[in-house]
Amino acid sequence: MTELLVPAMPTTPLERVRWALSDGWVVARRGLIHWVRNPVMVVYQLLWPIMMVMLFGYVFGSAMVVAGGGDYREFLMPGLFGQTVMFGLATTVMVMTTDASQGVTDRFRSMPMSQSGVVLGRSFSDMVNSVLELVILVGCGLAVGWRWHHGFGKALAAMGLLLLLRFALIWVGIYLGLIVTPEAAAAAWAPLFPLTMIANTFVSPSQMPGWLGLLAEWNPLSATVGACRELFGNPGWPGESWAAQHAVELAIAWPVVIVAIFLPLSVRRYRRLDR
Amino acid sequence: MEASTHALMAEGLCKRYGDTTALDGFDLAVRPGTVCGLLGPNGAGKTTAVRIFSTLLRADGGRATVAGFDVARQAAQVRYRIGLAGQQPAVDEILTGRENLEMWGRLYRLDARTARRRADELLERFGLSDAAGKRAKHYSGGMRRRLDLAASFILAPQVLFLDEPTTGLDPRNRNEVWKSVQALVAAGTTVLLTTQYLEEADRLADQIAVIDSGRVIAEGTPGELKSAIGGDRIDVVTRDAAGLAEAVRVIAQVTGAEPETDPDARRISAPVRDRIGALTGAARELAEAGVEVEDLALRRPTLDEVFLHLTGHHAAAVDPADPAGRQEVRA
Ligand SMILES: Nc1ncnc2c1ncn2[C@@H]1O[C@H](COP(=O)(O)OP(=O)(O)OP(=O)(O)O)[C@@H](O)[C@H]1O
Ligand SMILES: [Mg+2]
Numbered sequence: 090m091t092e093l094l095v096p097a098m099p100t101t102p103l104e105r106v107r108w109a110l111s112d113g114w115v116v117a118r119r120g121l122i123h124w125v126r127n128p129v130m131v132v133y134q135l136l137w138p139i140m141m142v143m144l145f146g147y148v149f150g151s152a153m154v155v156a157g158g159g160d161y162r163e164f165l166m167p168g169l170f171g172q173t174v175m176f177g178l179a180t181t182v183m184v185m186t187t188d189a190s191q192g193v194t195d196r197f198r199s200m201p202m203s204q205s206g207v208v209l210g211r212s213f214s215d216m217v218n219s220v221l222e223l224v225i226l227v228g229c230g231l232a233v234g235w236r237w238h239h240g241f242g243k244a245l246a247a248m249g250l251l252l253l254l255r256f257a258l259i260w261v262g263i264y265l266g267l268i269v270t271p272e273a274a275a276a277a278w279a280p281l282f283p284l285t286m287i288a289n290t291f292v293s294p295s296q297m298p299g300w301l302g303l304l305a306e307w308n309p310l311s312a313t314v315g316a317c318r319e320l321f322g323n324p325g326w327p328g329e330s331w332a333a334q335h336a337v338e339l340a341i342a343w344p345v346v347i348v349a350i351f352l353p354l355s356v357r358r359y360r361r362l363d364r
Numbered sequence: 365m366e367a368s369t370h371a372l373m374a375e376g377l378c379k380r381y382g383d384t385t386a387l388d389g390f391d392l393a394v395r396p397g398t399v400c401g402l403l404g405p406n407g408a409g410k411t412t413a414v415r416i417f418s419t420l421l422r423a424d425g426g427r428a429t430v431a432g433f434d435v436a437r438q439a440a441q442v443r444y445r446i447g448l449a450g451q452q453p454a455v456d457e458i459l460t461g462r463e464n465l466e467m468w469g470r471l472y473r474l475d476a477r478t479a480r481r482r483a484d485e486l487l488e489r490f491g492l493s494d495a496a497g498k499r500a501k502h503y504s505g506g507m508r509r510r511l512d513l514a515a516s517f518i519l520a521p522q523v524l525f526l527d528e529p530t531t532g533l534d535p536r537n538r539n540e541v542w543k544s545v546q547a548l549v550a551a552g553t554t555v556l557l558t559t560q561y562l563e564e565a566d567r568l569a570d571q572i573a574v575i576d577s578g579r580v581i582a583e584g585t586p587g588e589l590k591s592a593i594g595g596d597r598i599d600v601v602t603r604d605a606a607g608l609a610e611a612v613r614v615i616a617q618v619t620g621a622e623p624e625t626d627p628d629a630r631r632i633s634a635p636v637r638d639r640i641g642a643l644t645g646a647a648r649e650l651a652e653a654g655v656e657v658e659d660l661a662l663r664r665p666t667l668d669e670v671f672l673h674l675t676g677h678h679a680a681a682v683d684p685a686d687p688a689g690r691q692e693v694r695a
Contacts (some may be wrong), residue, residue, distance in 0.1 A: 096473040096519065098444055108473075115470045123458045126499075192454030196515070199418045201444040202471040363423055 096201050109203040116210025117217075120184070124218060134218075138226040142194045146233050156293035159324020166226075166235040167247070167317035168290030171310050173226055174251050175285045177219050178258045178265075179277045181211070185266020186274040194267075204359070212259045219255045225249065230263060238322030247320035250340045251254055257344035260351035267358045289314050289333070293325055306332045309347065312339035371396040371523055371554035372417065378675075379412050379578075386412040388578035390426070391560035394556065394571065399549055401569030401586075402558040409578040411451050411553045414527045417556065431522045447521035449678065451528050451558075453512035457501040461492050463513050464500055468515045486514040490540065505532050513541060520548055521640035530564060542568060556627045562664050566590075574674060582674050591672040593635075596662055598642050603656035608632070609691045611655045618645040636662070 099105040124130065146162045153161045188194045191236075197207050237244040266274065287305050294305035305311055315336030318325050332339060372394040379387040387409045394400040399572065402410050415421035417430055419439040427434060433441040455462050462483050471480030487496045490510040500511060509532055516524060526545070530538040545555055545568060559565050565572050566586045574582040574589070582589065590596075598619065602611050608630055615623045615634050619642055623634035636642035639662055650657050665673075 094443055098440075112471055115467060118465060119456065121457065122463075126458050166603055173535055191457065192452045193456055195450060196448070196454040196468070197471075198420055199443060199446065199448045200468075201440075206471075254502070324434055 098201070100205075105203070109206045109209060110191050112203040112206025113209030113213060116207055117213035118210075120210060120214025121191075121217065123184075124214070134222055135225060136223065138169070138173065138229050141172070142166075142226075142229045142233055145169065153292070155324050156295050157324065160234070162230075162233050163235050163323045164318070164325040165291065166230040167314050167321060167323055168288075169226060169230075170223060170251050171254075171288070171314040171315060172285040172338065173222050174219060174255045174313070175258065175281060175310055177215060177222070178219065178262045178280075179274070179281055181215055181259055181262025182266045182269065182274045183271070184211070184215075185263055186269060186271040189267065190271050198359070207359075208263060208355070212256065215259050215262075216252065216255065219252065223251060235323070237320075239320060243320040243322075247317040250285050250313050250316050250320075253341070253344045254309065257347040257351075260348055260355055264351050264355040264358060267355065275296055284308070285310060289325065293334075295329060304331045309313070309339075309343035312336050312343050316340035370394060370429070370432075371398075372428075372430055372556055373398070374413070374417070374426065374428040377413065377416060377423045377428055378425035379409075379421065379423050384452065385428075385578055387416070387423070390575070390579055392573055392580060395552055396554050397549065397552050398570040399545070399555040399557060399568050401565030401572045402556060402575055403560070403562065403565050403572055404558070404575035405560065408575045410575060412526055412578075413575070414448075414450070414525045414556065414558060417523075418446055418525050419443055446524040447516040447519065447524040449513045449516040449524075449526050451527055451531075453508040455500045455503075455508055455511050455515070458499060460497050460499050461487060461507075462496040462505070464511060465514060465518065469518050472519050474518070482518055486517060489544065490514045491537065506534060506537060509533060510537060510541075511545075517544060517548070520551050520553055522552075523554045523556070524548060526555060528558055528560065530559070530561075538564075562666065562670060566664065573671065576671065576675060589670075590665075593665055593670055595665075596639055597633050597634055597665055597669070598636045598646060599659065599661050599663060600646065600650070600657060601659040602630045602632075603658045605630060607655040607657075610653050611650060611657075614649045614653050614655065615646060618642055619651055630658075635665075681694075 099108050106199055122293070142165075150161045150165060155161055155164045171215075185194075188197075198204075237247075287301060288308040288310040289305060290310065294302040294311065296302075297305055312332065315333055316339070317323075319336055367490065370393045372389055372392065374392040377387045377390040378385075390409065390413055392400070392402075392413075402413065404410050412421065416423050416428055417435060419435050419442050422436060427436070429435065430442045431445045433445070435442050455465070459467065464474075465483035465486055466479045469482050484496075486494075489495050490513065492507060492510060492514070495507060498558060501510060503511065509529075513526070513529055516526070524545075529545075530541055533541065542564075545557070549555055555568075557565070557568060569586060572584065572586055572589050573580045582592075584592070599617065600611055600615060602608050605627065608625065608627065611632055612623055612625055615632050619634045619636050621634045621636075623632045626631050643660070643662055647660060650660070
């Protein structure tokens with residue numbers, strides 16, 4: 090090992106993609122190992138959905154009336170799916186800030202690795218994480234009487250929309266993770282919580298005061314949750330507003346817009362991190 | 365191309381953080397296959413310079429090249445040719461030592477088998493074999509630093525940046541790091557090493573650049589630098605204050621220089637040219653004069669003394685009204 094080594098530089102676009110995938114896999118595996126080795130997190134992620142179903146399905150749910158009629162727990166489950174997806178944002182932010190503060194991000198940035206590999210890997214492990222959370226939540230939902238009524242294909246499409254939103258939020262998470270400190274990341278829950286509530290997750294926007302209802306109608310989360318209710322055939326759909334009636338279209342459009350804004354922001358921020 | 369004769373080159377680098385000027389016209393040129401020691405006190409701008417060279421930070425002004433590639437415009441090319449061990453160890457805390465090295469090795473494009481073999485070699489060399497299966501979270505500060513250094517040694521890069529590599533290491537491990545650096549240099553690697561220890565720079569560097577307030581204030585070989593500041597020093601500590609005046613007279617006579625006195629510590633210090641002559645002479649003359657001596661020793665000048673000599677001010681208290689001019693030290 091006395092030869093000076095310059096690692097092979099990818100020359101063709103195909104090679105570049107291959108390296109991005111291979112680097113992405115290394116980073117993704119790291120993310121998954123982190124998750125598995127953090128038993129507190131694993132237990133928390135298992136118990137959280139159960140607690141939420143209990144809390145909202147039975148504690149609040151017993152006093153809830155669904156606008157337009159229907160079972161509240163059937164109405165609730167798509168909302169909880171959406172909320173879980175949103176909360177995934179906090180995980181991404183936290184992992185990113187931890188990496189930055191421990192100097193791991195700097196090591197990545199000073200290495201000849203594919204720069205998109207870092208992000209690919211991050212997205213992959215975060216997506217796997219979210220899929221697991223959704224699967225657990227679906228199990229809880231089935232246990233409390235929630236069903237999909239329009240066939241398995243549409244149910245899968247609804248899951249696809251949820252994961253699409255999660256994918257878009259990864260970019261928001263990466264961007265925020267590159268600009269805030271770990272302390273601030275821990276506080277990410279504070280704004281995230283109301284953001285998941287000022288939506289159609291737990292109550293219909295039509296039952297809120299006018300201005301708040303308007304905000305809730307146009308919350309990207311409302312689009313995804315509304316589209317899920319439509320695809321699952323759960324109560325609470327459609328609402329009266331234009332946004333509510335075009336939930337599926339918006340559930341695709343919102344993530345695309347979010348990615349279009351935050352992907353270039355993240356890439357720029359990553360390249361010229363001035364810490 | 366002019367730049368390609370240097371492994372590292374900086375011209376008029378400037379970097380500001382708000383009101384703080386971290387680099388202020390930083391110039392440096394390092395020949396391939398040599399070690400350059402960047403010596404300076406806290407806040408001098410050493411880390412900032414390393415971060416600009418390793419493409420982590422963008423300069424506000426000036427330019428820098430690594431292996432002939434511009435760090436701003438050809439950052440990817442630069443990254444393929446450098447290794448970096450930053451001032452803060454960058455290790456993944458959840459992974460074990462071996463997993464860390466294997467991961468970084470994979471990202472350096474080694475295949476899985478080579479990455480594993482390389483990881484084992486490095487763990488062995490840096491005395492981490494026993495802790496290889498332990499999570500880095502449970503490593504001591506020195507172990508963490510060694511793991512980080514090992515990661516920067518995975519490839520033999522063309523240019524290696526080491527930012528205070530031996531801070532917090534015990535003497536044995538410090539020696540091991542120095543040996544590893546020397547082995548890499550023998551193989552052709554160029555090293556930029558920042559340090560606050562004159563001894564380290566002296567031991568490793570072919571060329572030392574002293575940096576203060578963001579610019580290089582003196583440059584030369586360790587020998588040139590040392591002779592410019594009067595070489596090593598002799599320290600005498602007397603048993604009681606009464607003997608101090610007599611000791612000053614003796615030391616002035618033996619060394620032929622004006623000693624500095626610290627009455628509180630009862631310490632006298634003077635530069636020496638002939639080390640052994642000064643030591644034996646001082647011992648004899650002090651005994652003849654009847655001065656009771658508690659300690660008598662030869663030592664390297666401290667960074668602060670280097671500074672005092674080069675800039676006329678102590679390293680800690682920078683006088684902005686007296687911007688030190690760049691000074692070539694050539695014997
Ligand atoms: N991210 C930052 N934000 C603001 N100021 C900074 C930042 N990084 C460095 N500085 C300032 O720039 C100057 C140079 O810092 P630098 O870290 O390069 O010094 P150094 O020579 O490496 O010091 P040390 O020996 O303490 O590591 C200092 O005054 C420092 O306060
Ligand atoms: Mg530093």
